[in-house]
Each structure stands twice: as C-alpha cells, then as structure tokens.
Amino acid sequence: MRAAVLYAPVPAGTSYTTARPLVIEELDRPKPRAGELGVEITYSSLCHSDLSVVDGSRVRPLPMALGHEAVGRVAAVGPGVMDVSVGDHVVLVFVPSCGKCRACRAGRPALCHRAAEVNGTGDLLHGEALLRSRTGERINHHLGVSAFADYAVVARESAVVIDDDVPDTTAAMFGCAVLTGMGTVLNTAALTPGQSVAVFGLGAVGLSAVMAAAIGGAAAVIAVDPNEAKHQLARDCGATAVGTPDDAPRLIADLTGDGVDIAVEAVGSAGVIASCLDFLTRGGAVVSVGLPNPSAELTVPALQFAGAGKRLLGSYMGDAVPERDLPLYLGWWREGRLPVELLHTDTRPLAEINEGLDALAAGHVVRRLFRA
Numbered sequence: 001m002r003a004a005v006l007y008a009p010v011p012a013g014t015s016y017t018t019a020r021p022l023v024i025e026e027l028d029r030p031k032p033r034a035g036e037l038g039v040e041i042t043y044s045s046l047c048h049s050d051l052s053v054v055d056g057s058r059v060r061p062l063p064m065a066l067g068h069e070a071v072g073r074v075a076a077v078g079p080g081v082m083d084v085s086v087g088d089h090v091v092l093v094f095v096p097s098c099g100k101c102r103a104c105r106a107g108r109p110a111l112c113h114r115a116a117e118v119n120g121t122g123d124l125l126h127g128e129a130l131l132r133s134r135t136g137e138r139i140n141h142h143l144g145v146s147a148f149a150d151y152a153v154v155a156r157e158s159a160v161v162i163d164d165d166v167p168d169t170t171a172a173m174f175g176c177a178v179l180t181g182m183g184t185v186l187n188t189a190a191l192t193p194g195q196s197v198a199v200f201g202l203g204a205v206g207l208s209a210v211m212a213a214a215i216g217g218a219a220a221v222i223a224v225d226p227n228e229a230k231h232q233l234a235r236d237c238g239a240t241a242v243g244t245p246d247d248a249p250r251l252i253a254d255l256t257g258d259g260v261d262i263a264v265e266a267v268g269s270a271g272v273i274a275s276c277l278d279f280l281t282r283g284g285a286v287v288s289v290g291l292p293n294p295s296a297e298l299t300v301p302a303l304q305f306a307g308a309g310k311r312l313l314g315s316y317m318g319d320a321v322p323e324r325d326l327p328l329y330l331g332w333w334r335e336g337r338l339p340v341e342l343l344h345t346d347t348r349p350l351a352e353i354n355e356g357l358d359a360l361a362a363g364h365v366v367r368r369l370f371r372a
C-alpha cells in the first residue's frame, strides 16, 4: 500500500512544494484484526487540521501517516465484525467511539475518552499501530484513519456505511468538514428557526456551518472571511450577508441590531473567539470549533457570561453522533438542500499532496481531493 508519511514538522511559511514534508511510501499492507476493517480508499481530502500537524502547531507522535477525511470501499473484514461486508461504501470518521466510556454512555461519542487516548498515541481503537515502514519502523495512525493512502486498516467504529450511489468526490468531505461544521450549529449551538448566525472563517468547516444555519431556518446568516474569493461561495451555501472582518461590526448591527444568537469561530484564532463574544446578543453563544495553537490564550471581559448570559461552547467533531447525523445530512444532500459539492475545489493525484498543503495555506482551495 502507499501512504503519505510525516517524519518531522516543517514550520508554516515554508514552501511545502519545495520542502516536501509528506513522503509517499510503500508500506506492507496490514490485515484487519478483530473489530477492524481494511478499506480501499478512493478519495481523501485535505483539512486545515492536517496542515496544523505538518506545521507542528498540532503536536502528534511522528512518524505518522496523515489524513483523516476520506471515503472508500471495504476490502477486508476482521474477525467479529458482523454488520459490515466486503464492498460496502464507507465514509471514515476521526473519532472511533468505544461506546462504553462516560462520554459515549452520555450520548456524546465525539468526546469518547478511549478514542481521544488512542488518537493521541497514534494507535487504533482495537490495538497498537499496525503500519510499519519497509525498514520495520512503527508509523503512527492519524486519528484512526490515515487517509492519504490507497488503503487503511481502521476500527469498525471509524466507518459509517453509506448508500452506494453517493459520488465519492462528495462523500469524502462528509467525514470531517460536513459532520463538524454542520454539527457546530445544529448540535452544539442547537439552532432554533429564526435565530441569527455569524460564521467566521469560510473554509470547508465554516461553509458547512453556513449550510447548517440556512437549512436550520436561521433568519440571518452572516459569513465573514478576509479572503474575498470565499464570499460568493458563502452566498451559494446560504449566507444572507458576506464580508471581511472589517465589515463584520456593520453587517451584524444592520442585520440584527444588537448582535447574533450564534457566532461560529472556524478559524482557530483566540483573537477571533474574543471578537465573536463581542458580536453576541444577550444570551447568545460562541461556538469554538477552529483549533488554536496550544500556546494561545484567551483574555475576555468576565462579566459578560453571568451579566449578559453569554456562553462559550467548545465543539469537537460538531458534537456529532456519526451514525445518526451522516444519514440525516446525506438525506438533505439527496433532496438538493445541502450543496456539499461547492466545497470541492479540485482533485489531484495523491503524489501532489505537498502542493495541496501550499494551496490550502494560501487559501486557494476549500477542499482539494486526492485520488488514491
């Protein structure tokens, strides 16, 4: 099998096309163990969270085979897996929930304790890392998926079976961007019709939040990004107003009077989280979904929480229940109400993954897909 492996982080600002931090390697193809699946990946897509591992702002054990947003077909089924068959069409998700920990028992599988542990060490839910280089060196798995590859062994719990006819170039983006971005609005903030929503950061995560706000009946959907190339796309996803961060105070005042009910931070900047709090109406909520650098700290006026009922909510994987939410979102997509295709900028061979890092960092692409 082939997989894109990161041996050492390369700081942001470097040309990844030149430095080539991701090395496409031939690895021995592992067999699925009990509770696991072997999946032939058809398409993977590049998310900002991959870029954050490459540039070292999200620290992971290396070497690691990167990638966590993908679709494929089941090619092998490990012992004990009774509900998935060879040939099944699967979207991969980046939290393989154990079903038994406190979070899973409370109905919050996105916060699974066991998944957080194994994702942190680069192992799989049902056992140690399986990937080995041709020289025998252990290669860690990325979030239980390691999708920049033509094959992956994953826990059964990392896969959601979907209908055969969903095009792979659309399905790939459901695993992270759509599940996460839509969940911020529908699960974490629990939008009710008629509320107003502002989304900061119009990558695939933010644009998915825009789509969720529109489908959930928001009265105003204000989409903000300094990159004006993203503005028309946000309108096409359902935004009722778009602008740069400089435009945001005026847009929010014009459309809502005193502030929005929900502000989604899909950038990963402590400064943007703080300004989102300023844009809330009384009782409003900021959803922090972007992943700031671990060293970033947040200092905000403390009175606004008790004094104005404002809330600051964290959202990992959109507080999703993948087996519940993916069929729901795919149903909306099938009805033509969820234009997920708009997130797909272009497709390249896996060999061009390093060029993809530059394109995402520069804001030239929303989701670039890679053909395995």
Ligand code: NAD
Pocket: 046, 047, 048, 049, 052, 176, 177, 180, 200, 201, 202, 203, 204, 205, 206, 224, 225, 226, 227, 230, 245, 266, 267, 268, 269, 272, 288, 289, 290, 291, 292, 315, 316, 317, 318, 360, 363, 365, 366
């Ligand atoms: P992306 O790079 O495609 O998009 C980020 C966007 O933010 C860009 O369009 C950029 O122009 C914009 N931006 C930069 N500064 C801004 C500002 N001051 N105000 C408004 N917009 C600004 O990223 P993505 O793949 O959509 O991911 C977004 C964030 O979500 C990243 O931090 C990523 O790591 C994180 N993420 C979190 C989860 C989770 O489960 N919490 C899952 C996936 C991704």
Ligand code: ZN
Pocket: 047, 048, 049, 050, 068, 069, 176, 177
């Ligand atoms: Zn992601």
